[in-house]
Amino acid sequence: DAGVTQSPTHLIKTRGQQVTLRCSPKSGHDTVSWYQQALGQGPQFIFQYYEEEERQRGNFPDRFSGHQFPNYSSELNVNALLLGDSALYLCASSLQGDPLENTIYFGEGSWLTVV
Amino acid sequence: QQQVKQSPQSLIVQKGGIPIINCAYENTAFDYFPWYQQFPGKGPALLIAIRPDVSEKKEGRFTISFNKSAKQFSLHIMDSQPGDSATYFCAAKVNGGTSYGKLTFGQGTILTVHP
Numbered sequence: 001d002a003g004v005t006q007s008p009t010h011l012i013k014t015r016g017q018q019v020t021l022r023c024s025p026k027s028g029h030d031t032v033s034w035y036q037q038a039l040g041q042g043p044q045f046i047f048q049y050y051e052e053e054e055r056q057r058g059n060f061p062d063r064f065s066g067h068q069f070p071n072y073s074s075e076l077n078v079n080a081l082l083l084g085d086s087a088l089y090l091c092a093s094s095l096q097g098d099p100l101e102n103t104i105y106f107g108e109g110s111w112l113t114v115v
Numbered sequence: 116q117q118q119v120k121q122s123p124q125s126l127i128v129q130k131g132g133i134p135i136i137n138c139a140y141e142n143t144a145f146d147y148f149p150w151y152q153q154f155p156g157k158g159p160a161l162l163i164a165i166r167p168d169v170s171e172k173k174e175g176r177f178t179i180s181f182n183k184s185a186k187q188f189s190l191h192i193m194d195s196q197p198g199d200s201a202t203y204f205c206a207a208k209v210n211g212g213t214s215y216g217k218l219t220f221g222q223g224t225i226l227t228v229h230p
Binding site for chain 2: 058105
């Protein structure tokens with residue numbers, strides 16, 4: 001049973017560039033959320049996708065955008081990168097129809113360094 | 116009101132000790148409280164979770180105690196081992212409504228278990 005997979009695992013970008021991160025949810029899951037985790041901090045919610053729509057959004061600027069595909073996989077795009085965007089970006093998946101509606105699994109993350 | 120406050124920031128115990136990590140919340144709409152374990156360079160892994168209709172849940176060496184009236188919950192690790200050395204995050208979630216699926220994390224506790 002494949003867990004949540006993310007790519008790339010590490011990348012370095014220059015200020016002002018754009019980046020795309022990718023996520024495949026755990027098999028059977030249909031909901032994908034993205035989190036940003038700065039060094040030494042807890043993850044911060046960016047947004048969540050369900051049925052290819054952004055369902056809710058955290059306190060992040062419009063430079064952060066996303067997409068969900070019909071196969072439930074998702075992309076996170078960040079434009080006009082700032083040094084402060086350097087962080088571990090985590091993808092989390094869950095199942096809308098889960099009777100517990102609760103179990104959320106995380107991928108290993110994508111380490112983004114902006115120089 | 117969306118915050119989850121976690122303490123202590125760091126904790127050192129000897130092998131066999133019982134580290135206790137505490138979390139407090141304000142939002143009474145939270146109704147699901149998971150704990151995640153994160154090793155360096157890895158994504159958070161779901162450890163154990165509790166709903167507010169029970170006061171305690173035990174899975175293996177990990178126990179959550181929940182005090183609904185005090186809006187506090189804690190993680191106890193019995194017979195701790197060096198392999199338990201990691202960062203632990205408490206989190207909280209509201210089911211349904213505009214906050215569906217969004218996890219709010221504490222700041223994390225770095226646990227070190229000495230042999």
